[in-house]
Amino acid sequence: MDNTFGHLLRRHRLAAGFTQESLAERAKLSSQAIGSLERGDRKRPYKYTVDVLADALGLDEVARSELRVAARPSGRPRPGPADAEAGAAGDRVTPVASCDADGNRTAHAAQPADGAVEPESAGCPPRQLPAPPPRFTGRDGELAALVAALTRDGGVPVCAVTGMGGVGKTALALHAAHAVAEQFPDGQVYLDLRSHDKPLDTRAALSQLLRAVGGVVDAVDGTDAVGAYRSVLAGRRLLLVLDNVSGPQQVADLLPGATGCAAIVTSRHALDTLPHTLHTRLDVLTEDASLTLLTDTIGAERLAAEPEAARELAGYCGGLPLALHLAGSRLAVRPQWPIAHLAERLADRVRRLDELERRELGVRACFAVSFELLDAADRRRYALLGVLPAGGLSVELTARLLATTETAAEAGRERPADLSPRDAEAMLERFTDLALLDAHEPGVYRMHDLLHAYAREQAERLLEPEERAGAVRRAAELFTAVAWRSLNLAQPNGIRRDWSGGVDLGVAPEFVTSAAAFAWLDAHRAQLVEIVSQPGMPPETTVRLSIGLFAYYLSRGYLLDWATIAEAAATAAETGTDPLITAVTKMDSGMARCDLAAMWSADPSDGVDQMYRGLKEFQETGEREATAVCLINMAATFTRIDRLDAAGDCAEDALRLCRDVLGSRAGQAAAAFNLGTVAGRLGDFDRELSLYRESLGLVGAEDQLARAEMLRGIGGAQRRGGDNEAATATLREALAASEAAGDLAGRAVALEELGRTLLACGDPGAAAEPLRDGLDVAVGIGDAIRADRIRRLLADLDELGSADPGAAVG
Numbered sequence: 001m002d003n004t005f006g007h008l009l010r011r012h013r014l015a016a017g018f019t020q021e022s023l024a025e026r027a028k029l030s031s032q033a034i035g036s037l038e039r040g041d042r043k044r045p046y047k048y049t050v051d052v053l054a055d056a057l058g059l060d061e062v063a064r065s066e067l068r069v070a071a072r073p074s075g076r077p078r079p080g081p082a083d084a085e086a087g088a089a090g091d092r093v094t095p096v097a098s099c100d101a102d103g104n105r106t107a108h109a110a111q112p113a114d115g116a117v118e119p120e121s122a123g124c125p126p127r128q129l130p131a132p133p134p135r136f137t138g139r140d141g142e143l144a145a146l147v148a149a150l151t152r153d154g155g156v157p158v159c160a161v162t163g164m165g166g167v168g169k170t171a172l173a174l175h176a177a178h179a180v181a182e183q184f185p186d187g188q189v190y191l192d193l194r195s196h197d198k199p200l201d202t203r204a205a206l207s208q209l210l211r212a213v214g215g216v217v218d219a220v221d222g223t224d225a226v227g228a229y230r231s232v233l234a235g236r237r238l239l240l241v242l243d244n245v246s247g248p249q250q251v252a253d254l255l256p257g258a259t260g261c262a263a264i265v266t267s268r269h270a271l272d273t274l275p276h277t278l279h280t281r282l283d284v285l286t287e288d289a290s291l292t293l294l295t296d297t298i299g300a301e302r303l304a305a306e307p308e309a310a311r312e313l314a315g316y317c318g319g320l321p322l323a324l325h326l327a328g329s330r331l332a333v334r335p336q337w338p339i340a341h342l343a344e345r346l347a348d349r350v351r352r353l354d355e356l357e358r359r360e361l362g363v364r365a366c367f368a369v370s371f372e373l374l375d376a377a378d379r380r381r382y383a384l385l386g387v388l389p390a391g392g393l394s395v396e397l398t399a400r401l402l403a404t405t406e407t408a409a410e411a412g413r414e415r416p417a418d419l420s421p422r423d424a425e426a427m428l429e430r431f432t433d434l435a436l437l438d439a440h441e442p443g444v445y446r447m448h449d450l451l452h453a454y455a456r457e458q459a460e461r462l463l464e465p466e467e468r469a470g471a472v473r474r475a476a477e478l479f480t481a482v483a484w485r486s487l488n489l490a491q492p493n494g495i496r497r498d499w500s501g502g503v504d505l506g507v508a509p510e511f512v513t514s515a516a517a518f519a520w521l522d523a524h525r526a527q528l529v530e531i532v533s534q535p536g537m538p539p540e541t542t543v544r545l546s547i548g549l550f551a552y553y554l555s556r557g558y559l560l561d562w563a564t565i566a567e568a569a570a571t572a573a574e575t576g577t578d579p580l581i582t583a584v585t586k587m588d589s590g591m592a593r594c595d596l597a598a599m600w601s602a603d604p605s606d607g608v609d610q611m612y613r614g615l616k617e618f619q620e621t622g623e624r625e626a627t628a629v630c631l632i633n634m635a636a637t638f639t640r641i642d643r644l645d646a647a648g649d650c651a652e653d654a655l656r657l658c659r660d661v662l663g664s665r666a667g668q669a670a671a672a673f674n675l676g677t678v679a680g681r682l683g684d685f686d687r688e689l690s691l692y693r694e695s696l697g698l699v700g701a702e703d704q705l706a707r708a709e710m711l712r713g714i715g716g717a718q719r720r721g722g723d724n725e726a727a728t729a730t731l732r733e734a735l736a737a738s739e740a741a742g743d744l745a746g747r748a749v750a751l752e753e754l755g756r757t758l759l760a761c762g763d764p765g766a767a768a769e770p771l772r773d774g775l776d777v778a779v780g781i782g783d784a785i786r787a788d789r790i791r792r793l794l795a796d797l798d799e800l801g802s803a804d805p806g807a808a809v810g
Helices: 005-016 020-027 031-039 047-057 061-071 081-088 140-150 169-183 202-213 222-233 248-254 287-298 300-305 307-317 321-332 339-347 363-371 376-385 395-401 421-433 449-462 465-490 495-499 514-523 525-533 539-548 550-556 559-573 579-600 605-621 624-640 644-662 665-681 685-698 704-720 724-741 744-760 764-781 784-800
Strands: 158-162 188-192 239-243 262-267 277-281 392-394 438-441 444-446
Touching (some): 005 020, 005 031, 005 047, 005 061, 020 031, 020 047, 047 061, 140 158, 140 169, 140 262, 140 277, 158 169, 169 188, 169 239, 169 262, 188 202, 202 222, 202 248, 239 248, 248 262, 287 300, 287 307, 287 321, 307 321, 307 339, 321 339, 363 449, 376 421, 376 449, 395 421, 421 438, 421 444, 465 495, 465 514, 465 525, 465 539, 465 550, 495 539, 495 579, 495 624, 514 525, 514 550, 514 724, 525 539, 539 559, 539 579, 550 559, 550 704, 559 579, 579 605, 579 624, 624 644, 624 665, 644 665, 665 685, 665 704, 685 704, 704 724, 704 744, 724 744, 744 764, 744 784, 764 784
Parallel strands (some): 158 262, 158 277
Antiparallel strands (some): 392 444, 438 444
16 A cells, blocks of 8 residues: 555545645645645655644544654655766765755755865755744734735745835744745745845855755856756745845846745845735834834833833834844843833934944944945935934925035035936935835825934034035925915915015925915924924024914914924014014914913913013004904914903904904904804803804905804804704815815814714714714824813713713703
């Protein structure tokens, strides 16, 4: 009786009623693997493969034992044909390769004295995979996709894993390779192509691969070597892991061409020109995965004792596995250190890379590999991107940063040439292909925080102080121009238009809507806040930037951002000579202080006093229109901090001034709206609604921001007055107007009001959608008070059911 493994496997499969395909599915193997085993192409499967097949077949212990015995090797491997030929010819061969009883290679390949390379793996399949890193988390989706691609039937699967240095490309590749190793019985070959050091050329790489897979190489040369290599692979099931590839050209000739083989390729470079390839661009870890990785390194008990500090530390590492590993290892060998101590050290941006430096294994050294691949001009350009605070890098901002017109500080010194937007985008794409940037969205790129720290170091090393200051100044001019374009689109009839101070709008993109301009500013939000404190930032630009950003911050509710810039502008204005602009900055900083006090339930007196100082200075200038604007803003602000008597007085004074002296319809509308809000807060809903309607009739259709606010007010007043049907229609109109204007803060208000109105109509099911949308918007813009309020409403929905909740939600 034939008791070979293949015969026994086929007999058990047929007895169980399985096809090769159904058995493969149950055992999580490929159908080719089943066929190869049954045909005898592979006579000695691994123990793991035998066990999963026995489990899938439901074999008892006797049959399982019989299958295991058939899979065992009977003795040492038989010499391969190359060994026989060498012995017969009497060639002198230095035996430096052998396999143990389990088929593991224990030495290097035999090599004849004449230099011809004998097969290293003669007699046993190559098993070259390094052990995968034991600490590995947060990659379940990517790992599953790689495993599925590598084990699919037909073709030659090639999987490319790319990403920034230190993100864990090799770790993912090795885990995937080990997961599918059983599917490739003819071996697994690992080759480091050393893109970070001295990249292997095709000749050297082919020589090593041919040696590994059992080919004979007398002279590796061009297409002959490629053909010989692929001929050796033909008919085999073999897995290649080609690590640290320098680019598509280095690896193209190394990929297998025979069905049954597969390859995993890792690189910092984009490999998008490789045909028929599954591309995985590896991102940094999420916060949860980062904390898991830290837990694996320092222990769950230690992390549980300082959860907030652990989150801070993970944040400073930016989810980069290399940084997390270095930080965790440092804590592991310093058990006396609290996590908070290392987190505090990492909080310092200037020394952060120093804290993550471990000689050749440090984050800085890892990034230097990619940076050194750039030419001299691109190194300086990349360094310039590090001059600004971390944040979005739009094409327009990049072109502006690099639009240097200064003469060289020293003769012959290479400087970046002026870049058009097209050239700027091409440069950003080059950096992205090297994983030095990420393509965040079309036209906007981002630099990882640790890469940004590295770029800033390079800026200090490669660029003169005046170059860095010039880049800051040019970026600030662009931000200021975009801010004023957004203001002019959002408040076309506002008096702030007269306070631009001659800002050059020509350096900004042409925006058609305020929503588009606001979205551009969103991409650069962090930079807007931090640039006002950068060396080289002119005080006058700080002032004009702050004044121009009013509509943007009104539409977003970013109170901390607004307060930071408004305070910087108030300080900068003190050095100027324009009393009107000084008064504007006092008004704005006073508003910001009051709003922060309201958010934190603090005393707003400091902000109130600042606004009154601004009002006094406006009155002293004799600028009555500016005085009216200040009174309108004071009325709105005082309402938000529950100083209703003062709010009403300011609104009445503003209304008289705008109606009787200035004849300003826009001013009358704003003043009447504020009076309506005060009336509503005092419980006079009829007067509230009447004043809101009056204000809406005074604004033009082009004034989208004001129109949306007034519609929201009317809808809310209608709901409070019990006219829920009218309120629903008005609030839907307000929602559309808020979206058209790009007013996220107003959109959150409209969605909450609409949800409350639908609840009052007795329809909690319909109310859920706008409330959930409103919660998403509120969380996105950081409106914690509104978000908590909406969460409470959503939590009540199940209890409310179909009952009329009007009395409960008014």
